[in-house]
Amino acid sequence: MDERLATARLTIDLGPLVRNWKRLAGFAPGAAVGAAVKADGYGLGLAQVTTALSNAGCVHFFTANAGEAVELRRNAPDAEIFVLGGLTQRNAPFYREANLTPVLNCTDDIAVWAEHCRATGLRRPCALHVDTGMNRLGLSMEEAIGFAGDEKRRHSISPSLVMSHLACADRPKAQMNALQKALFDQVRENFPGIRASLANSAAILSDPGFAYDIVRPGIALYGGEAVEDTVGPMENVAALEARILQIRVAKKGETVGYGASVTLERKTRIAICGIGYGDGLMRAASGSGVPLRRLLPGAQGHVAGRDVPVLGRISMDLTAFDVTDVQEAELAKCEWIELFGDNIALDDFARAAGTIGYEVLTAMGQRAARVWRSPADG
Ligand SMILES: *Cc1c(COP(=O)(O)O)cnc(C)c1O
Numbered sequence: 001m002d003e004r005l006a007t008a009r010l011t012i013d014l015g016p017l018v019r020n021w022k023r024l025a026g027f028a029p030g031a032a033v034g035a036a037v038k039a040d041g042y043g044l045g046l047a048q049v050t051t052a053l054s055n056a057g058c059v060h061f062f063t064a065n066a067g068e069a070v071e072l073r074r075n076a077p078d079a080e081i082f083v084l085g086g087l088t089q090r091n092a093p094f095y096r097e098a099n100l101t102p103v104l105n106c107t108d109d110i111a112v113w114a115e116h117c118r119a120t121g122l123r124r125p126c127a128l129h130v131d132t133g134m135n136r137l138g139l140s141m142e143e144a145i146g147f148a149g150d151e152k153r154r155h156s157i158s159p160s161l162v163m164s165h166l167a168c169a170d171r172p173k174a175q176m177n178a179l180q181k182a183l184f185d186q187v188r189e190n191f192p193g194i195r196a197s198l199a200n201s202a203a204i205l206s207d208p209g210f211a212y213d214i215v216r217p218g219i220a221l222y223g224g225e226a227v228e229d230t231v232g233p234m235e236n237v238a239a240l241e242a243r244i245l246q247i248r249v250a251k252k253g254e255t256v257g258y259g260a261s262v263t264l265e266r267k268t269r270i271a272i273c274g275i276g277y278g279d280g281l282m283r284a285a286s287g288s289g290v291p292l293r294r295l296l297p298g299a300q301g302h303v304a305g306r307d308v309p310v311l312g313r314i315s316m317d318l319t320a321f322d323v324t325d326v327q328e329a330e331l332a333k334c335e336w337i338e339l340f341g342d343n344i345a346l347d348d349f350a351r352a353a354g355t356i357g358y359e360v361l362t363a364m365g366q367r368a369a370r371v372w373r374s375p376a377d378g
Contacts, residue, residue, distance in 0.1 A: 001366070001367065001368070001369045002369065003369040003371055005369075006243075006274075006367070006368060006369035007242065007243040007245065007273070007274025007275065007317075008240070008241070008242050008243065008274060008275040008279045008281075008367065008368040008369070009240075009241050009243075009336070009368055009369040009370075009371055010043075010044075010238060010239070010240050010364055010368045010369070010370050010371070011238070011239045011241070011341070011371045011372075011373065012044045012045060012048065012049075012237060012238050012370060012371070012372050012373070013236075013237055013238075013239075013373045014048065014049075014052040014237075014372060014373060014374055014375045015373065015374075015375040015376075016223060016234075016235035016236060016237045017044075017049065017052055017053070017221055017222065017223075017237045017375075018052055018053065018055075018056045018375050019235055020220060020221050020222075020223065020234045020235055020237070021033060021035065021053055021056060021058060021217075021221055022056065023233065023234065024201075024204055024215065024217050024220060024221070027204045027205055027208065027211075028199065028204050028208065028211035028215045029208060029211065030211065031199075031211040031212060031213055031214060031215045032059070032060055032213065032214045032215070033058065033060075033214075033215055033217065034058065034059075034060030034061060034062060034082075034197075034214050034215060034216050034217075035049075035050075035053050035058050035060070035061055035062070035216075035217065035218070035221055036061075036062045036200070036216050036217065036218030036221075037049055037050055037053075037061050037062065037063060037068070037072065037218075038062065038063050038064035038065075038068060038084070038218070039064065039068075039362040040068075040362075041222075042218060042219065042221075042222045042224075042358065042361045042362055043238075043361040043362045043363070043364045044222060044237065044238055044361065044370075045370055045372065046068065046071060046072060046075075047071075047074075047075050048372045050072050050075045050076050050079075051075045051076075052374075052375055053221075054075065054076045054078075054079060055375075056375075058079070059078065059079050059080055060079065060080050060082070060214050060216075061076060061079050061080070061081050061082070062081075062082045062084055062216050062218075063081065063082070063083055063084065064083075064084050064085060064086075065083060065084075065085060065086040066083050066086060066087070066091050066094050066095065066098075066100060066102075068083075069081045069083045069098060069100045070094060070098045070100070073098040073099070073100070080101060081098075081099070081100050081101060082100075082101045082102075082103055082127055082161070083095070083100050083101065083102050083103060084103050084129075084137070085103065085105060085137055087102040087104065087109050087112055087113065088112065089112050089115070089116075092112060092113070092116040093116075095116075095124070096116075096120060096122065096124065099124075101124075101125050101126060101127055101160070101161075102126050102127070103126070103127040103128075103129050103137075103163065104126050104127065104128050104129065104139075104157075104159075105129045105137040105138055105139065106137075106138075106139060106143075107139065107143055107147070110128075110139075110147065110153070110156075110157060113126050113157050114153070114156035114157050117156065117157060117158075118156070123157070123158045124158070125158050125159070125160035125161075126157055126158065126159055126160070127159060127160065127161035127162070127163055127197075128144065128147075128159045128161070128162045128163070128191070129163050129164065129165075130144040130162065130163070130164050130183075130184070130187045131164070132164045132165075132179075132180040132183040132184050132187070133167060133176060133179060133180045133183065134165055134166070134167040134180075136165070137165075138164065138165070141183060141186070141187070144162075144187050144190065145186075145187070145190050148190035148191055149190070159191065159194055160194065160195060161194065161195045161196070161197055161213075161214065162187060162188060162191045162194050162195070162196050162197075163196070163197040163198065163216075164180065164183075164184045164187070164198055165198070165200065166180050166181075166198065166199075166200065166202075166203050166210070167180070169199070169200055169202035169203040169206060169210070169226075169227075170202040170226060170227055170228045171227075171228055172202075172206035172207065172227060177203075177206075177207070177210075180198075181198070181209070181210065184196070184198055195212075195213040195214060196212040196213050196214075197212055197213060197214040197215065197216055198210050198211075198212055199211055199212070199215040199216065199217075200215075200216055200217065200218060200219075200226075201217040201218055201219045201220035201221075201224075201226035202226040202227050203215075204217055204220070204226075205220065205226055205227050205232065205233070206227055218358075219357060219358055220232060220234050221234075221237075222237050222238065222357075222361060223235060223236040223237035223238060223346060224346055224347060224356075224357035224358060224361070225345070225346075225347040225356075225357055231345075236341065236342055236345070236346070238340070238341070238346065238361065239338060239340065239341025239342060240275075240281075240338070240339040240340050240341065240349075240364070240368070241336035241337065241338050241339065241341070242273035242274055242275035242281075242301070242319060242336060242337050242339060243273060243274045243275075243335060243336055244271050244272070244273055244303075244334065244335060244336065244337060245272050245273060245274050245318075246271075246272045247269060247270070247271055247272075247323070247331065248269075248270050248272065249267065249268070249269050249270070250264055250267070250268050250270055251264070251267055252264055252265065252266050252267055252268075255312070256270065256311045256312040256320050257289070257311070257312030257313045257315065257320055258289070258312070258313045258315055259289045259312070259313055260312075261286075261288045261289025261312050261313055262287060262288045262289065262311055262312040266324065267324075268311075268322055268324050269322075269323050269324045269326075269328075269331075270311060270320050270321065270322060270323065271301075271303070271308070271320070271321045271323045271331070271337060272318055272319075272320055273301075273318065273319050273320075273321065273337050274317060274318065275317075275318070275319050275339065275368070276314055276315050276316045276317045276318050276319055277314055277315070277316055278316040278317050278365065278367060279317075279364065279365050279367045279368045280360075280363040280364040280365040280368070281314055281319065281339065282314075282353035282354075282355065282359075282360070282363065283313065283314045284353045284354050284355070285298060285299035285310065285314060285349065285352045285353035286298055286299075286310060286312065286313045286314045287299070287309055287310035287311045287312055287313075287320075287322075288311075288312055288313070289312055289313040290313060292353075292354045296351075296352065296354070297309070297352070298310045298352055299339065299349055299352035299353065300344060300348075300352070301319075301321045301337040301338060301339055301344075302337065302338040302341075302343040302344050303321075303323065303326060303331065303334050303336075303337045303338065304326050304327065304330040304331055304333070304334050305330075306325060306326050307343075307344070308321040308322055308323050308325070308326065308337065309321065309322050321337055340360070346360060346361070
């Protein structure tokens, strides 16, 4: 949507994105730094994100499904694109046409890919994902080792990467990290000479021993918090703002919004902004009147150098902020209130909504205008 027509805008600064990508190399010595760009580049625009990263030299990308990967291929003609899931007999030809590398997660996936390679006479590369304890996707340890030892099956496909995924990388002290790494090392011994990949953002930032050959950061690229309750070393990338539509003054004792869930304790100046859950702004971040608010305070906005609390319930298109403490003359100059960005951390907004930065970014709908600043803008 055209920014002038929108009442909410998400500004994506590609300069910090590229700097974050470069900075991660320092945490993963010897490894190639790839990028997880699933879910429309974590909601920030697949085409813009991949073009910026490709131009900076990124050559390994990870998508969730083949549809995302086919779209990505248009912007990254030479990249190695790994598709994390969803290979079927019917969609295998798309992998060939767009030169995609399927990640094989189970013995059925191996059979589908082996048959595709046999039928086309092309032994195109693939990746093997081994489950080392997460019980999500991946071959079991027994299946992986059995496959490695089965000459005939093993040579029916050409794996070029073996990978696994850590369940608790965001908690560096969790015992499970070392257990999973030990199992992963055992898998690697069975696939000598094949590249290995284990680390997401949190794993990269917490231990260089998880780096192996290719790292797969997502959230750290986009400026989110990867390691639990640690301010990451990454720069902020995305800012969400809502347009101020009206300023009103309400008397002490009056209520605001649906459910009349907040009663004003003073004469209050209220900024009504054009953003709501219809834009992906979680209703759980309301100032009051939702279950989460019995446990936590609501979200804050930021305007004219001040944090301003959300008042009452977030509705579909509108959110109210208490701007009583902002100087009237200062407020008059402002067109927008920030929800997260350079002043309010994405993850602080997420905590107020009872969730994580990943969900906040990927839940952003299409109604908010997306504005991209190019890396060259400084
Ligand atoms: C999403 C994903 C990543 C990236 O994770 P972040 O926590 O965003 O860095 C890496 N590997 C796999 C398998 C994933 O699904």
